[in-house]
Amino acid sequence: MSPRDAVGEISPELGAIRQVRRRPKLSWSMRIGAAVLIFYVAVALISLVWTPHDPLTPGIGDGYDAPSSAFLLGTDRLGSDMLSRLMVGARYNLGITLTAVAIALSVIATWYPARIASRLDPIAAIREE
DSSP states (O other), X not given: OOGXXXXXXXXXXXXXBOOOOOOOOOOHHHHHHHHHHHHHHHHHHHHHHOOSSOTTOTTSSOTTOOXXXXXXXXXXXXXXBHHXXXXXXXXXXXXXXXXXXXXXXXXXXXXXXXXHHHHHHHHHHHHHO
């Protein structure tokens, strides 16, 4: 096949007009949303191995300390580091979100089994080969 076949001309091998789906360009809002999501997931994954201070230990700093080099986001009323608490909170929030999405997808799959099965058939055919 020649490159001209990909733009919708008649192909002698296929005997019909071949339409090719082109990937739509991403809008700026989609790019910004993807960047925020990637950052959020990165923070949650980093919190698995590193946090600046223990998020559950009170009294690390004075209560309501302003942001400084020791505490980048300051401290809460008990003196706990806010950055560490936000990082750990992102991890828990991401787990809850993924669980809710999985439940929602399973409910949709229960209501529309034929549509879901037709979408999964090509994937099953690839696994069998």
